[in-house]
Amino acid sequence: MEIKLERVLPTEIEKRSMEIIESELPHPIDPALAPIIKRCVHTAADFDYVDNLCFSDGVLEKALAAIQKGAFIITDTTMAKSGINKTELAKYGGEAHCFIADEDVRACAKANGSTRAVAAMEKAAALDKPLIFAIGNAPTALVKLYEMIEEGRLKPELIIGVPVGFVNVVQSKELIMTADVPYIVARGRKGGSNIAAAICNALMYILRDQNK
């Protein structure tokens, strides 16, 4: 078998990828949300994201406004934080944070018999900043966010709810979609730290393209 590499300039690879994704979409998608949907498809090479992504009413405008006012992005994994374009985020004064490995978070989780993800959400909620939560791993984090919102202790600008997995993942996403909060959720089992970061980046690239 002959293996033939496509000749594409390094700077053109993403553009070409997006064209391929566009050409293979199973059905038309909302043009305003397309950059988010297509970036998720791109990140996992998985067209399931065309149909599993759920957006609350008016979430795009709210999300972009939050980034523009310097919202901090809180992740539940260092991997998601690592995937977020911090240079782009810093343009608006924003920062990405993950508290999962912090010593006080460990201690708190141990004391409460809870997960470190839950303790990390508690710590984040105490920040005096507009907050975007990007949850790609821990359903327990998403459930904790739901509880804090319901208790009136937390009012995030946006929740990106894309934990991946088999235990309480589906339920945690359904739960957060019942809360009074702007959300972007990947319904079902799929998601991940890479998808969480991809959605954050897609939002920032929408802003960047608007300002071109």
Place this chain on the structure above:
Amino acid sequence: MEIKLERVLPTEIEKRSMEIIESELPHPIDPALAPIIKRCVHTAADFDYVDNLCFSDGVLEKALAAIQKGAFIITDTTMAKSGINKTELAKYGGEAHCFIADEDVRACAKANGSTRAVAAMEKAAALDKPLIFAIGNAPTALVKLYEMIEEGRLKPELIIGVPVGFVNVVQSKELIMTADVPYIVARGRKGGSNIAAAICNALMYILRDQNK
């Protein structure tokens, strides 16, 4: 609709997830390779990894031996590096490295009109260590590794070839499988930094479980 959370102790979530995966496997899988395959399914909630993962002859023994002798793991993204269990790796003297953001790598890529991933592979190849490459993003990195192996300039212990995407991804994986090198490859478009890290971790957890 009532949303019912499953009661599972935080420490039991992964075990329960693996049981669910086991129960939903589309067909029996090689028990020796099962921990790797199941961890990939777990990472993406995607059973495609049951059939797209390809293993070179005897790769498991070679991969475990490499880790045991303190091989360094080289990734093509900071995200993959971030997902690798460095504490576990350090038990054997190993380290995880990603050179993609290094100043000399940037400069070299620019000078050569190449990708930073290619320049990062060049830099890694110069290390005087047993090397495992875990490529979850850049097909150009995988092609570069192929070329260096063919030229006799590089003899890695293992290549984890799981870039994700739409341009030259499929081809780069087919190419590396023709090289004389132990490999674990996710055939097709799927993969990612998360999958690259998951495979590294799966290998380390196999060793950990053997030593229990």
